[in-house]
Amino acid sequence: MGKRQSAAARREAVAGYLFVAPSLIHFLVFVAGCVVFSLVLSTMKWDLLTPPSFIGIRNYTELFHDKILWISLKNTLLYVLFTIPSGIALALALAIALNNKLRGVALFRTAYFIPVVSSMVAVSIVWRWIFNPDFGLLNWFLGLFGVPAVDWLGNKSTALLSVAIVSVWKGLGWNMILFLAGLQSIPTHLYEAAEIDGANGWHKFAKITWPLLSPTTFLVVVMAIIDSFQVFDSVYQMTKGGPELSTTVYNFYLYNNAFRYFNMGYASAMAWILFVIIAFLTWLQFRFLNKRVQYELG
Amino acid sequence: MSSTLKRTSGIAAILLVVSLVLTACGGSGGSTSTGNTGTQSGQQGKVKITVALPAAEGDVKVRQAQAEAFMKENPNISVELMPIPEEGYDEKVLTMIAGGNAPDIFGSGDVVIPTIVKKNYGMDLKPFVERDGYDLSDFYPQLVEALTYEGRLVGVADNWDTQVMYYNKNLFDANGLSYPTKDWTWDDFLNAARKITSGSGQDKIFGAIYDTWFAPVYDQIWSYGGEIYSEDGSKCLLDSPEAIAAIDSIQALFAEGIAPSPQALQGMGQESLQLFLSGRVGMLIGNGRWAAYDLLQVDKFDWAVAPIPKGPAGRGNFFHVSIFAIASQAKNPDAAWEFLKFMVSPEGMRIAVDNMQGIPSRQSVANHADFINHPLIQKHDSLQPFVDSLPSIRNAPYLLNFFKYQDQIDVALESVWSGEKKAADVLPAVVAEINAELAKNE
Numbered sequence: 059m060g061k062r063q064s065a066a067a068r069r070e071a072v073a074g075y076l077f078v079a080p081s082l083i084h085f086l087v088f089v090a091g092c093v094v095f096s097l098v099l100s101t102m103k104w105d106l107l108t109p110p111s112f113i114g115i116r117n118y119t120e121l122f123h124d125k126i127l128w129i130s131l132k133n134t135l136l137y138v139l140f141t142i143p144s145g146i147a148l149a150l151a152l153a154i155a156l157n158n159k160l161r162g163v164a165l166f167r168t169a170y171f172i173p174v175v176s177s178m179v180a181v182s183i184v185w186r187w188i189f190n191p192d193f194g195l196l197n198w199f200l201g202l203f204g205v206p207a208v209d210w211l212g213n214k215s216t217a218l219l220s221v222a223i224v225s226v227w228k229g230l231g232w233n234m235i236l237f238l239a240g241l242q243s244i245p246t247h248l249y250e251a252a253e254i255d256g257a258n259g260w261h262k263f264a265k266i267t268w269p270l271l272s273p274t275t276f277l278v279v280v281m282a283i284i285d286s287f288q289v290f291d292s293v294y295q296m297t298k299g300g301p302e303l304s305t306t307v308y309n310f311y312l313y314n315n316a317f318r319y320f321n322m323g324y325a326s327a328m329a330w331i332l333f334v335i336i337a338f339l340t341w342l343q344f345r346f347l348n349k350r351v352q353y354e355l356g
Numbered sequence: 357m358s359s360t361l362k363r364t365s366g367i368a369a370i371l372l373v374v375s376l377v378l379t380a381c382g383g384s385g386g387s388t389s390t391g392n393t394g395t396q397s398g399q400q401g402k403v404k405i406t407v408a409l410p411a412a413e414g415d416v417k418v419r420q421a422q423a424e425a426f427m428k429e430n431p432n433i434s435v436e437l438m439p440i441p442e443e444g445y446d447e448k449v450l451t452m453i454a455g456g457n458a459p460d461i462f463g464s465g466d467v468v469i470p471t472i473v474k475k476n477y478g479m480d481l482k483p484f485v486e487r488d489g490y491d492l493s494d495f496y497p498q499l500v501e502a503l504t505y506e507g508r509l510v511g512v513a514d515n516w517d518t519q520v521m522y523y524n525k526n527l528f529d530a531n532g533l534s535y536p537t538k539d540w541t542w543d544d545f546l547n548a549a550r551k552i553t554s555g556s557g558q559d560k561i562f563g564a565i566y567d568t569w570f571a572p573v574y575d576q577i578w579s580y581g582g583e584i585y586s587e588d589g590s591k592c593l594l595d596s597p598e599a600i601a602a603i604d605s606i607q608a609l610f611a612e613g614i615a616p617s618p619q620a621l622q623g624m625g626q627e628s629l630q631l632f633l634s635g636r637v638g639m640l641i642g643n644g645r646w647a648a649y650d651l652l653q654v655d656k657f658d659w660a661v662a663p664i665p666k667g668p669a670g671r672g673n674f675f676h677v678s679i680f681a682i683a684s685q686a687k688n689p690d691a692a693w694e695f696l697k698f699m700v701s702p703e704g705m706r707i708a709v710d711n712m713q714g715i716p717s718r719q720s721v722a723n724h725a726d727f728i729n730h731p732l733i734q735k736h737d738s739l740q741p742f743v744d745s746l747p748s749i750r751n752a753p754y755l756l757n758f759f760k761y762q763d764q765i766d767v768a769l770e771s772v773w774s775g776e777k778k779a780a781d782v783l784p785a786v787v788a789e790i791n792a793e794l795a796k797n798e
Contacts, residue, residue, distance in 0.1 A: 105475060106450055106451065106453075106454035107450065107453065107454060107475035107476070107477050108475055108476075125789075190625045191622065191623050191624070191625050192623075192624050192625030192626070193625060194625070207623070209619070209622055209623040211622075212619060212622035212623060300767075300770070301619070301770055302767055302770045302771060303767050314763070317444070317447040317451075318447065318759055318760070318763075319757055319759065319760040320450065
């Protein structure tokens, strides 16, 4: 009896392993293997063509003295500041609005989600047109109120902000969906009870929605910060890091080192520094924000 | 959001792993078989060669026509073109080569020549030339010199190009100015630009446009007697008084308003060529012969070509060379060499001649009626000014990591073009940085 059971269990185990095998193999080969390889590479000087040579921690010490690296780090932090609070507040507001039983709510939800599934290249081309100083939609619109034309992407004081606006717009739908899911898991009887007690809209938000949404908010914040630190393609498409390095974010400089200057070891070292920064920030968030998260429903 | 980078670096990493594996296992498969003519690739089997080239529309068409004509003559060789988007072209070719997936032939640009040699990813073509007793004397000698680096013939080219000045004849006529000549100086240029400049806002007519990418900036530095790098490439010399004076002279154009600064152009949402095409610009500096094809569509005004003006130390003309080279890891180097020879043969060039970006590299073709009768030359004088510029031709600085240093220079100069800073204030710091890096790489 026991023997038969264990045979069945074994069969089940084999089936289980087979099911996870595709993604596990994919992970080992295409993620874990490459991650380990990049750590090795970060101690080497390698231009792709000639054999790599071991240089110890020199890439890391050089990074420390690299002026552009510090500028890129500052730009990345600014970008995170531009995108995170505004992006999350907007997504939450949208989610709350679209959580109502409106006519055509599915249409709105789809509309806000479309940017998420659009290619960043296409999105960038459209936004470059919107930002065009001469015939762009944005300047035309602001012109109606007498605001003089701004060269959004060409001016070093507005370029990073403009890229951030595009990212917020593109990521809005994703965060909105997460918030919507969170909102819909809040039991309606809580609101009904609050209404009977005479709570107004703000009270309901502050006392019910916000606290019960905190696990979602936590998830969204952590994910969004990780994502923001890795911004690349919008910059590559829209500004190429300019004007005057004002949009040279960390990953753009990393890309330049790897694929423009062919300094693979240096770029790998940069990737590991970024990993440490993001890991540390995420740890901080788990340590301090997670305590404020309420998981259980009253 | 960052999926592209993740994907790119993922792919790169795979390529790296794969390439390591491949080099470990296949180290003996090296292809240094310059001696035997394509026999290794079989009896009746077709030899296939692949050609990586930038996906510029006109050029791909020309190469396709050349490939077809070549295959007709050489039925045992098939040529497959691999057009690659121009943006990120060099990166893509390098990763292909590093990934053990090298094309037999690849197109490349002038500033990449030292990398090809120093990193040894292109073959020396001299042994082929010697083996076949191939005659190079019909080619412009300046071109052969530019294609030779550290004693190696890096590639072949079917055309050459340099910086010239395009001018709007109508604006010259309207202002009673005589057309630019090959003896024009910077002062002649300034006088004409000032006369032509008029109006303001949306209707402003600019005397000139001076593009600020590296080639026209180098030209100006050379014409002031400055240098960008020392001859051995060990030092950046952009902080010399001559170089600074040259940069100042370009900045002055923008400050005076006779030419729009790059920031002003961007503020108008215009590319320089577009603005010239709209008829609002007297003279355009910053292009080679490639721009002539865009200008052919203009019917609003008449235009022609002149050499760029001379500076206090004469003229300097950035020599644009697009080469085709054979990859060191080419599977069929001999067949590749046959195709290269065809591309630059009089017959192969005649196929290309109607779309030839620059001047045909063979003097016999450049002086042939097929080329000379083209409207670009008959109507717009786009041959002689190039030939007139040949004596002052300057090769691209031959140094590794060209773009790394140029990126730093460009960033610094942006604040000069905008008028925010002076060249003398920003260049010394950049030069110091670049020199420190150059010293490290020695």
